[in-house]
Amino acid sequence: MFENKGRTELSQLGEFGLIDHLTKDIKLKNESSIKGVGDDAAVLDFDSKKTLISTDLLLEGIHFDLSYTPLKHLGYKAIQVNLSDIYAMNGTATQVTVSIGLSSKFPLEAVEEIYSGIQIACEKYHIDLIGGDTSASKQGLVISVTSIGYAQEKDICYRNGAKEGDLICVSGDLGAAYMGLQLLEREKLIYLENPNIQPDLEGKDYIVERQLKPEARKDIVESLGELKIKPTAMIDISDGLASDILHICKQSEKGCTLYEEKIPIDPMTYDTARTFGIDPTTCALNGGEDYELLFTVAQADYEKIKHSADISIIGHITDATSGCQLISKSGNAHSLKAQGWNAFKKS
Amino acid sequence: MFENKGRTELSQLGEFGLIDHLTKDIKLKNESSIKGVGDDAAVLDFDSKKTLISTDLLLEGIHFDLSYTPLKHLGYKAIQVNLSDIYAMNGTATQVTVSIGLSSKFPLEAVEEIYSGIQIACEKYHIDLIGGDTSASKQGLVISVTSIGYAQEKDICYRNGAKEGDLICVSGDLGAAYMGLQLLEREKLIYLENPNIQPDLEGKDYIVERQLKPEARKDIVESLGELKIKPTAMIDISDGLASDILHICKQSEKGCTLYEEKIPIDPMTYDTARTFGIDPTTCALNGGEDYELLFTVAQADYEKIKHSADISIIGHITDATSGCQLISKSGNAHSLKAQGWNAFKKS
Numbered sequence: 138m139f140e141n142k143g144r145t146e147l148s149q150l151g152e153f154g155l156i157d158h159l160t161k162d163i164k165l166k167n168e169s170s171i172k173g174v175g176d177d178a179a180v181l182d183f184d185s186k187k188t189l190i191s192t193d194l195l196l197e198g199i200h201f202d203l204s205y206t207p208l209k210h211l212g213y214k215a216i217q218v219n220l221s222d223i224y225a226m227n228g229t230a231t232q233v234t235v236s237i238g239l240s241s242k243f244p245l246e247a248v249e250e251i252y253s254g255i256q257i258a259c260e261k262y263h264i265d266l267i268g269g270d271t272s273a274s275k276q277g278l279v280i281s282v283t284s285i286g287y288a289q290e291k292d293i294c295y296r297n298g299a300k301e302g303d304l305i306c307v308s309g310d311l312g313a314a315y316m317g318l319q320l321l322e323r324e325k326l327i328y329l330e331n332p333n334i335q336p337d338l339e340g341k342d343y344i345v346e347r348q349l350k351p352e353a354r355k356d357i358v359e360s361l362g363e364l365k366i367k368p369t370a371m372i373d374i375s376d377g378l379a380s381d382i383l384h385i386c387k388q389s390e391k392g393c394t395l396y397e398e399k400i401p402i403d404p405m406t407y408d409t410a411r412t413f414g415i416d417p418t419t420c421a422l423n424g425g426e427d428y429e430l431l432f433t434v435a436q437a438d439y440e441k442i443k444h445s446a447d448i449s450i451i452g453h454i455t456d457a458t459s460g461c462q463l464i465s466k467s468g469n470a471h472s473l474k475a476q477g478w479n480a481f482k483k484s
Numbered sequence: 485m486f487e488n489k490g491r492t493e494l495s496q497l498g499e500f501g502l503i504d505h506l507t508k509d510i511k512l513k514n515e516s517s518i519k520g521v522g523d524d525a526a527v528l529d530f531d532s533k534k535t536l537i538s539t540d541l542l543l544e545g546i547h548f549d550l551s552y553t554p555l556k557h558l559g560y561k562a563i564q565v566n567l568s569d570i571y572a573m574n575g576t577a578t579q580v581t582v583s584i585g586l587s588s589k590f591p592l593e594a595v596e597e598i599y600s601g602i603q604i605a606c607e608k609y610h611i612d613l614i615g616g617d618t619s620a621s622k623q624g625l626v627i628s629v630t631s632i633g634y635a636q637e638k639d640i641c642y643r644n645g646a647k648e649g650d651l652i653c654v655s656g657d658l659g660a661a662y663m664g665l666q667l668l669e670r671e672k673l674i675y676l677e678n679p680n681i682q683p684d685l686e687g688k689d690y691i692v693e694r695q696l697k698p699e700a701r702k703d704i705v706e707s708l709g710e711l712k713i714k715p716t717a718m719i720d721i722s723d724g725l726a727s728d729i730l731h732i733c734k735q736s737e738k739g740c741t742l743y744e745e746k747i748p749i750d751p752m753t754y755d756t757a758r759t760f761g762i763d764p765t766t767c768a769l770n771g772g773e774d775y776e777l778l779f780t781v782a783q784a785d786y787e788k789i790k791h792s793a794d795i796s797i798i799g800h801i802t803d804a805t806s807g808c809q810l811i812s813k814s815g816n817a818h819s820l821k822a823q824g825w826n827a828f829k830k831s
Contacts, residue, residue, distance in 0.1 A: 153822075171534060175735070176643050177572035177719060178538035178633070187518060188535050191525035192615060192630055194583040198622035225524035236541040236628055268539060275545035276623025281583055283539055283630040286525070296523050372524060388522070475500075 145245035147273075155245070155271055159252050163266055167231045169287065170265040179267035181232065186287040189230075191222035197277030205321045205336075208247055210349040211280070212254025218375070219284035220262055221353035221428045225373035226295075228288035230355070232267045233259065236281040238274030251280075262355060294371035294432065299389035303369050303433040303454040308357045308447055310401040311378055312417060315424025316409045317341075317348030323413075343405050351428045357447070358430070364441045368432035377425040380475035383461055385433065392459040395452035395473070397466050422463070422473075492592035494620075502592070502618055506599050510613055514578045516634065517612040526614035528579065533634040536577075538569035544624030552668045552683075555594055557696040558627070559601025565722070566631035567609055568700040568775045572720035573642075575635035577702070579614045580606065583628040585621030598627075609702060641718035641779065646736035650716050650780040650801040655704045655794055657748040658725055659764060662771025663756045664688070664695030670760075690752050698775045704794070705777070711788045715779035724772040727822035730808055732780065739806040742799035742820070744813050769810070769820075 147155060160174045172180040181188070195215050197203060203211075216233060223230035235255060239248060259266055267285075324336035338345055353373075361368065370385045378400070386393050400421045410417040433454055434442060442448060461473040494502060507521045519527040528535070542562050544550060550558075563580060570577035582602060586595060606613055614632075671683040685692055700720075708715065717732045725747070733740050747768050757764040780801055781789060789795060808820040 172642065177569040178536040178575070178631075180573070180635075180640060181535040181537065182637075183530065183535060184532065188528040188530060188632075189525040190528065190537075190579075190581065190615065190630070190632065192581045192583055192617055192628070194585055194617045194619050194626065194628055196585050196619055196621050196623070196626065199585070199620050222524040226527070228525070232537075234537065234539045234630065236539055238541055238543050238546070238626070268537065270539055270541045272541050272543055273546055274543050274623075276543070276621075276626075279541065279543065279585070279623075279626055279628075281539070281541055281626075281628035283537070283581065284525075285535075285537065288527075290529075293527060295519065 143246065147239065147241065147243065147245055147248070150245065152271055155248070158245070159248070160266070165265045166263055167265050169231050170267055173265055173267040179232070179234070181267070181285065183287045187290050187293065189223050189226050189228045189286040189288060190283065191219060192281065192283040193219050195280040197279070202325070203278065205325055206349060208250035209254035212251040213258045213350055215280045215282050216255055216258035216262070216264065217351050217353045218428060219282040220264065220355070221373040221375070223284050223286035224353055224355055224358045225371050225430060226288060227292050227358055227361070227368065227371060228286040230262060230264060230284055230286040232265045232285040234268040234283045235266060236270040238272045238279030240274050240277065243278070262353070292367060294368045296370050296372050296385050297388035299370040299385050299391050299433040299454045300435070301391060301454055301456050302436055304436060304439060304450050305382065305393060305395065305431070305433055305452040305454065306442065306448050306450050307374070307378070307401065307429055307431050308354050309427070309429040310403040310406065311374065311427050311429060312410065312420030312424045313344045313347035313403050313406040314351060314426040315420045316406050316413070317344035317346070318426070319413055319415070320345060320409065321348065341405065341409065343403065344409060348426065351426065353428055354430045360445065364445070366434055366438045366441055368434055371430060371432035374427040374429045374431050375425055376475070377423040378431065379422040379473050380425070381431050383473060383475050385431070386461050389454070390457050392455040392457050393452055393461045394455055394459070395463045397463055399449060399451040401449040490593065494586065494588065494590065494592055494595070497592065499618055502595070505592070506595065507613070512612045513610055514612050516578050517614055520612055520614035526579070526581070528614070528632065530634045534637050534640065536570050536573050536575045536633040536635060537630065538566060539628065539630040540566050542627040544626070549672070550625065552672055553696060555597035556601035559598040560605045560697055562627045562629050563602055563605035563609070563611070564698050564700045565775060566629040567611065567702070568720040568722070570631050570633035571700055571702055571705045572718050572777060573635060574639050574705055574708070574715065574718060575633040577609060577611060577631055577633040579612045579632040581615040581630045582613060583617035585619045585626030587621050587624065590625070609700070639714060641715045643717050643719050643732050644735035646717040646732050646738050646780040646801045647782070648738060648801055648803050649783055651783060651786060651797050652729065652740060652742065652778070652780055652799040652801065653789065653795050653797050654721070654725070654748065654776055654778050655701050656774070656776040657750040657753065658721065658774050658776060659757065659767030659771045660691045660694035660750050660753040661698060661773040662767045663753050663760070664691035664693070665773070666760055666762070667692060667756065668695065688752065688756065690750065691756060695773065698773065700775055701777045707792065711792070713781055713785045713788055715781055718777060718779035721774040721776045721778050722772060723822070724770040725778065726769040726820050727772070728778050730820060730822050732778070733808050736801070737804050739802040739804050740799055740808045741802055741806070742810045744810055746796060746798040748796040
């Protein structure tokens with residue numbers, strides 16, 4: 138993978154040399170970033186605004202498979218999945234810290250690939266990389282990102298604010314990242330059986346990209362602001378629509394009704410799911426890794442939101458005793474269950 | 485290790501069940517903690533004060549060895565090493581996020597041990613656990629902590645403020661954590677060669693505890709405040725005195741003179757080093773993991789600081805052209821070199 142770029146051993150640089158090398162060109166972009174990399178801690182200034190903090194751990198073999206994940210995409214994705222949590226609070230993301238554990242089999246050039254993905258994400262989303270930690274790892278690649286942002290107190294959207302009658306909205310489309318993963322896993326198996334067969338991802342760019350290079354929905358938060366809509370509750374879809382609407386309902390002490398026909402699914406996701414013999418709605422409900430925003434708005438906001446091309450209204454909030462249900466295309470009611478990912482299940 | 489406590493598989497709980505179990509009793513202690521665990525991001529309020537953020541990654545086989553590290557101590561240490569960075573900015577630490585990657589060989593009872601150490605540290609240092617991530621790990625145990633705190637802008641101590649003539653001070657004593665590690669490693673080797681020989685750590689509590697259960701020096705920051713001393717530069721000693729004073733000198737564009745006879749070394753550290761055939765001063769200079777505070781103060785503060793029992797004055801800041809040197813007990817000058825830990829060196 139790195140044969141054309143030369144190979145520089147990390148041991149030649151040492152930890153401080155590596156950190157210097159990776160951070161020497163960083164220029165802070167946000168007014169709130171007072172001091173970034175280079176001291177015991179970063180110093181931030183959010184003035185009278187509230188500070189938002191979220192963190193995620195990405196582990197090789199659990200969250201990503203290096204046999205089909207380009208390192209640059211991995212760096213990009215590590216940032217996106219974390220920014221998504223700040224946007225899900227209706228906040229502005231401004232900083233990240235990135236800690237990386239690297240096995241000694243990684244040359245400097247591989248680390249640079251990861252960082253170039255991180256930098257592209259930071260540039261595009263106007264984020265400052267303000268700190269982190271770099272270590273050897275005796276195991277696989279470890280990436281830990283903490284994202285930081287701010288919001289005015291009155292603008293913050295928690296998960297617990299949904300009211301009966303609120304409309305349930307979702308951005309973009311669902312299930313694509315999951316079908317992208319199924320496709321990559323299938324091609325990996327074929328390749329392992331016969332290394333002469335090249336992966337066939339022809340025409341599947343959209344779903345593969347949704348898996349490898351997701352985009353956090355900063356744009357949705359911005360357009361809600363422009364439309365002067367404050368969601369009553371919001372969450373980002375990381376574990377799947379079913380699991381995440383259940384979080385909103387549980388914390389808001391409410392129920393919900395979702396309509397299968399309203400769930401946005403891209404045609405490529407739909408067709409690929411059919412080819413794989415998987416129900417497309419199941420992909421949307423339980424696939425996860427969509428990093429779309431799922432939120433509830435007051436019915437009074439319907440007129441403001443109905444023409445938003447990239448937002449679908451998929452149901453409404455009910456009282457808690459009605460439970461959480463999905464009305465299928467044939468009109469039957471099914472109880473929603475969180476069948477999201479259990480990272481601890483025995484394989 | 486857990487035979488008397490029963491064994492509960494993590495797969496029985498699942499990720500959300502585990503998080504609920506570990507966080508259900510958390511009560512927020514700090515006024516600045518608006519919302520902790522349970523939403524997409526935590527919400528903090530530092531009003532007009534600056535926010536301080538630092539992060540560290542602890543990896544099994546690199547930063548700790550589970551064959552002699554009790555899990556409760558490990559949880560405690562993971563918090564301390566992070567708080568230490570906030571104190572080194574002359575700040576008040578208030579929150580942490582903790583992400584853990586756990587191999588499936590760990591039962592719930594082991595995770596509870598780690599968390600009990602985390603909770604004891606948080607209780608003692610008045611810290612709120614406000615978020616994190618929990619995942620399976622296919623590799624070893626992974627712990628990533630981000631510490632958060634605040635300071636008034638005028639109180640923040642960076643590494644770059646040392647002036648010529650400033651006194652160089654250090655809290656506590658140095659080299660003990662390193663000798664504790666040497667002792668634990670020796671006993672591990674003896675045990676591996678003959679499992680019938682019990683580890684002999686008799687009378688070595690102090691140095692073993694300095695390695696396994698360090699304490700961040702919140703008390704020093706508080707007493708500097710009471711003495712109305714603001715250090716001109718400050719850092720915590722994680723890589724060793726030599727490496728860390730060089731950070732201050734490099735960033736302040738100054739030199740320094742340290743006096744070997746002034747470097748505080750506990751008698752047990754001294755004797756153990758001699759037994760191992762190691763120069764005690766080398767332990768203090770290059771051992772690391774002391775988590776003491778190394779700082780510079782104006783000469784005008786000498787009268788205020790000279791009677792502080794737990795602070796030693798070990799040298800002074802010079803101009804950059806004089807370089808960084810150690811005057812040995814015999815009066816010879818040696819150039820200081822950072823021989824701290826290179827995590828990427830090939831073993």
